[in-house]
Amino acid sequence: MENFRAHLDKFIKINDEEYASILSFFTVHQFKKKENLMKEGEVCRSLFFVSHGCLRKFFINEKGVEQTTEFAIENWWITDTFAFERQVRSDFNIQAVEPSIVLSIDLASQKVLLEKYPVMEHYFRMVYQKAYAAAERRIRYLHEFTREELYVQFSTQYPWFIQRIPQYLIASFLGFTPEYLSEIRARLRS
């Protein structure tokens, strides 16, 4: 769980004893590639931190096609925030893209953790602030760019995106068909 400790250290000061106590609020899971962490229709019980690997969040659109809206690699948090906060059914799925090691916490445990370690309010404030800043920019890109430009934008901003994510999932994230993505890649190479 070195990644989690390092990520906490970026935002807050805690000693080894406090870290051990904070960590005890979390459950560690290992997920195989394509294993589901949460399925559409289930109450959203967990907030996930990716220690190793990669997860994605997706929904199934009217045509029955999986539409990926988010990826999470090392040091990213992922859940359906709206459904987690309210403990209601989610209309998203969360699935492992790679074999992954993940920490999870439920809402009641998070509440106790925050009461015991108020410094974690600062940590989560920074996590959500940064996530919101990224979402604000992404909403702008969705307005501003053509799909080809979106591909270039994400490739430049997140180099791991192209290196680690299978092509059919990149296509699903950008709302392309895999064939259209191949065309764009060919055009950009030429």
Next chain:
Amino acid sequence: MENFRAHLDKFIKINDEEYASILSFFTVHQFKKKENLMKEGEVCRSLFFVSHGCLRKFFINEKGVEQTTEFAIENWWITDTFAFERQVRSDFNIQAVEPSIVLSIDLASQKVLLEKYPVMEHYFRMVYQKAYAAAERRIRYLHEFTREELYVQFSTQYPWFIQRIPQYLIASFLGFTPEYLSEIRARLRS
């Protein structure tokens, strides 16, 4: 500033003396309709809370057209989070849609406020968590819905959106021309 007090009370417990002290970290402004709070190219110095009125955030696209990405009415916070956090130039504009009363705080003052009143970490954590949850859903809608469906979605979810926002700004937010918005409204009425 009753709205600000009521909004704080939704998330944290503070007495009148603490409230007065917290409020002293903020500056109160009055803006006329169409007055600018922040212009593209300026360093993003302020985080704004709308006490009365309505603000919008927009950028100017390649064709020179204003593209609105966000509205903020009473009890909403607005800034360019990415640029505010880093104190760098913003590529957004913030402007009053209606005559507005707004609280502002700069990054250094917010830091001191958070040190003096750690309970404000909880408050801002909840503000950003809720903002992020709304952004997650909006990203899904941008993938899932046609533009006509987006209009119906926003009208249903945010009734004030249709009541308060001038039509040409609704069009700018949804990426329509004003003419196309009139067509949609006519179609929905029939």
